[in-house]
Amino acid sequence: xxxxxxxxxxxxxxxxxxxxxxxxxxxxxxxxxxxxxxxxxxxxxxxxxxxxxxxxxxxxxxxxxxxxxxxxxxxxxxxxxxxxxxxxxxxxxxxxxxxxxxxxxxxxxxxxxxxxxxxxxxxxxxxxxxxxxxxxxxxxxxxxxxxxxxxxxxxxxxxxxxxxxxxxxxxxxxxxxxxxxxxxxxxxxxxxxxxxxxxxxxxxxxxxxxxxxxxxxxxxxxxxxxxxxxxxxxxxxxxxxxxxxxxxxxxxxxxxxxxxxxxxxxxxxxxxxxxxxxxxxxxxxxxxxxxxxxxxxxxxxxxxxxxxxxxxxxxxxxxxxxxxxxxxxxxxxxxxxxxxxxxxxxxxxxxxxxxxxxxxxxxxxxxxxxxxxxxxxxxxxxxxxxxxxxxxxxxxxxxxxxxxxxxxxxxxxxxxxxxxxxxxxxxxxxxxxxxxxxxxxxxxxxxxxxxxxxxxxxxxxxxxxxxxxxxxxxxxxxxxxxxxxxxxxxxxxxxxxxxxxxxxxxxxxxxxxxxxxxxxxxxxxxxxxxxxxxxxxxxxxxxxxxxx
Amino acid sequence: xxxxxxxxxxxxxxxxxxxxxxxxxxxxxxxxxxxxxxxxxxxxxxxxxxxxxxxxxxxxxxxxxxxxxxxxxxxxxxxxxxxxxxxxxxxxxxxxxxxxxxxxxxxxxxxxxxxxxxxxxxxxxxxxxxxxxxxxxxxxxxxxxxxxxxxxxxxxxxxxxxxxxxxxxxxxxxxxxxxxxxxxxxxxxxxxxxxxxxxxxxxxxxxxxxxxxxxxxxxxxxxxxxxxxxxxxxxxxxxxxxxxxxxxxxxxxxxxxxxxxxxxxxxxxxxxxxxxxxxxxxxxxxxxxxxxxxxxxxxxxxxxxxxxxxxx
Ligand SMILES: [Cu+2]
Ligand SMILES: [Cu+2]
Numbered sequence: 102x103x104x105x106x107x108x109x110x111x112x113x114x115x116x117x118x119x120x121x122x123x124x125x126x127x128x129x130x131x132x133x134x135x136x137x138x139x140x141x142x143x144x145x146x147x148x149x150x151x152x153x154x155x156x157x158x159x160x161x162x163x164x165x166x167x168x169x170x171x172x173x174x175x176x177x178x179x180x181x182x183x184x185x186x187x188x189x190x191x192x193x194x195x196x197x198x199x200x201x202x203x204x205x206x207x208x209x210x211x212x213x214x215x216x217x218x219x220x221x222x223x224x225x226x227x228x229x230x231x232x233x234x235x236x237x238x239x240x241x242x243x244x245x246x247x248x249x250x251x252x253x254x255x256x257x258x259x260x261x262x263x264x265x266x267x268x269x270x271x272x273x274x275x276x277x278x279x280x281x282x283x284x285x286x287x288x289x290x291x292x293x294x295x296x297x298x299x300x301x302x303x304x305x306x307x308x309x310x311x312x313x314x315x316x317x318x319x320x321x322x323x324x325x326x327x328x329x330x331x332x333x334x335x336x337x338x339x340x341x342x343x344x345x346x347x348x349x350x351x352x353x354x355x356x357x358x359x360x361x362x363x364x365x366x367x368x369x370x371x372x373x374x375x376x377x378x379x380x381x382x383x384x385x386x387x388x389x390x391x392x393x394x395x396x397x398x399x400x401x402x403x404x405x406x407x408x409x410x411x412x413x414x415x416x417x418x419x420x421x422x423x424x425x426x427x428x429x430x431x432x433x434x435x436x437x438x439x440x441x442x443x444x445x446x447x448x449x450x451x452x453x454x455x456x457x458x459x460x461x462x463x464x465x466x467x468x469x470x471x472x473x474x475x476x477x478x479x480x481x482x483x484x485x486x487x488x489x490x491x492x493x494x495x496x497x498x499x500x501x502x503x504x505x506x507x508x509x510x511x512x513x514x515x516x517x518x519x520x521x522x523x524x525x526x527x528x529x530x531x532x533x534x535x536x537x538x539x540x541x542x543x544x545x546x547x548x549x550x551x552x553x554x555x556x557x558x559x560x561x562x563x564x565x566x567x568x569x570x571x572x573x574x575x576x577x578x579x580x581x582x583x584x585x586x587x588x589x590x591x592x593x594x595x596x597x598x599x600x601x602x603x604x605x606x607x608x609x610x611x612x613x614x615x616x617x618x619x620x621x622x623x624x625x626x627x628x629x630x631x632x633x634x635x636x637x638x639x640x641x642x643x644x645x646x647x648x649x
Numbered sequence: 650x651x652x653x654x655x656x657x658x659x660x661x662x663x664x665x666x667x668x669x670x671x672x673x674x675x676x677x678x679x680x681x682x683x684x685x686x687x688x689x690x691x692x693x694x695x696x697x698x699x700x701x702x703x704x705x706x707x708x709x710x711x712x713x714x715x716x717x718x719x720x721x722x723x724x725x726x727x728x729x730x731x732x733x734x735x736x737x738x739x740x741x742x743x744x745x746x747x748x749x750x751x752x753x754x755x756x757x758x759x760x761x762x763x764x765x766x767x768x769x770x771x772x773x774x775x776x777x778x779x780x781x782x783x784x785x786x787x788x789x790x791x792x793x794x795x796x797x798x799x800x801x802x803x804x805x806x807x808x809x810x811x812x813x814x815x816x817x818x819x820x821x822x823x824x825x826x827x828x829x830x831x832x833x834x835x836x837x838x839x840x841x842x843x844x845x846x847x848x849x850x851x852x853x854x855x856x857x858x859x860x861x862x863x864x865x866x867x868x869x870x871x872x873x874x875x876x877x878x879x880x881x882x883x884x885x886x887x888x889x890x891x892x893x894x895x896x897x898x899x900x901x902x903x904x905x906x907x908x909x910x911x912x913x914x915x916x917x918x919x920x921x922x923x924x925x926x927x928x929x930x931x932x933x934x935x936x937x938x939x940x941x942x943x944x945x946x947x948x949x950x951x952x953x954x955x956x957x958x959x960x961x
Contacts, residue, residue, distance in 0.1 A: 169834050173831075241831075253757070253791050380708070382711060385711075386711075410810065420734060420735060428724055438693065445697065446694045448694075473734075476735070476738045477737075482794075549798025551828070552829075632705045
């Protein structure tokens, strides 16, 4: 205890300098991670409030709480904020920024100034989008389909579109920064196959950010030009093609799903290794599966257009490619599950999130196979089945990983422990609330309830009420961590360097780490995840589980 | 099947059963994998739970045999799923040759339908049971989507082009019709009913509706009013090619391509004649974009389709 108390008094990245300016102009990747934490949390709260209003409206079949115009603005704002300003930046921005340099044993990202610029672009984009949402509102759905968005709606498409555009550059620059850092700044001995899987998955994410986001930028510029100057690319009365927009949009936005899920998979690999105290089963397969997902993800955008009148042959090709993406995802799930075999499994909060992730991601992924199946998709396309599916992947996947990671690295980030009991309660509430919210939506979708409906036939009320009830539980599950994390900052016990008995360079430095991350530049002289006894690097007298 | 399966909408078309069978297979597959993983994870997690604070896991961390197994088996399963799905998809979008054609126009926020015999309906469509029915659809403004859950089919309705879907109703009744592509303020009110009737009842219904001119006849009147005949007649020699017997034929274009004269092509020829110029003719035909509505275009097309004649 006394050594821990001493550690807390040592200079670290939090107390090295003080004052607002020292934060707003910081070049420290860890502080920038904290800035992202504040930013994405704010957008998450707003997006969450919109979601609660949506669920409240849908408690009754009649559209009685808000007017249709307001409802359309609600689900659009919910989607835009959650996708572009929470799900995409959350894990890379907060955890990726904080951890990648430490995990590879260096003192910062390759371009610290660029990193700060990324955060400012993110905030600027978010502010613009929010400004548009507050000033005029936008009612196109987060997908901005033309010609509704380009010619018909009277709402603030341009400011919101430009906000998303600016934010895109934040993602591109972060991706570039991560890639260069991972290539150039690994500690001596940190070979590619000694990288934690967290780093591999972030590398794959960065690849998509750098290659995909420019297409989104082009798409949004075309949309803005179409709206402002009527250039006619998407306008059928001028010989344009509105469906062309969908191709462009999904060329980015399908891979964007992997921008959201790969970082979460990154976290899950770390959690499972740490709480099973075992090397991830099939390390190489899991690493290459990330890259496989990133590459294949670029070839499947047409599965969003199976009913848009595209040729049946194009549909067939896109369906086949979509099926193939299921394989690397399945490989990951099997490998994670098998890591538990002969492990030393403990059930602390982060592990509960990780196990919950496996369950939810599996349902999300399997229903993805459903939707990739042509004959099935025609019936459920643009119904609540799709809404349920992508919430399983994006909320069940990304948010479970994000929260699990936040709990796991909270002691490292802040130097304090959060209360385990409340952590477990929150993990449980999130899991139960999530399933109650979204499982009924699969059923509603199959029964035919279209998405983005403000009112619906009475026979669907029971399932909608269940869904809304689930949303309240889910909301509670999200509020709890805010409370106990805040509490832990003031009153939480000191964490010490390695409260979990985990392996990895981040656990070999102080909590919170010093500004330069390590007192001495580390050298990686053993394999990654050295848990099993007798492996080099497996210190501190832990024993293998051979006893039972 | 007489009992009602919960959460499965009424099966009221020939395709509904096919789609549901595919669904049952998918659900079965999903349940199998979910149970497999859940049992595996829970069993391993409890069996190998940590019993002492300093306990670590074993060094068993890869097995080529296992990894190949769980790559290949899912691959085979998804390929099979793909094949089955594609088969159903082709049937869903390939109308039978004898399908009777109706016209549907979507506009913010209503569905307009026209029968081949001229009757018009709004947010309603009456069809006889057992009749293969094809809808040729377009939109006057934004993208909409025509969806009848009981028939398990839908298709987007896109401005500037024709899309189509078909169904053969199997059961009399009233079935929900929804717009499933978000189209603005009243999207959730762009709904209606498809009413499937016994043939005799349908005949009575048809007779009870004030008959309007059938689309082909209305098209003929338009054709005369817009003086298309100044350039297009049955006999060649005028400024434009004869339109008799044109529908369904291959047309040679001035730039060397050939296209099939389907509805999409006819539509484009009327609205943007310069886009595809027929070989051997000057591009002198004016665009009728500003003079005709979507319904007019459909009527003209129906009229041109009715012009039988010698192939050029
Ligand atoms: Cu997609
Ligand atoms: Cu609509």
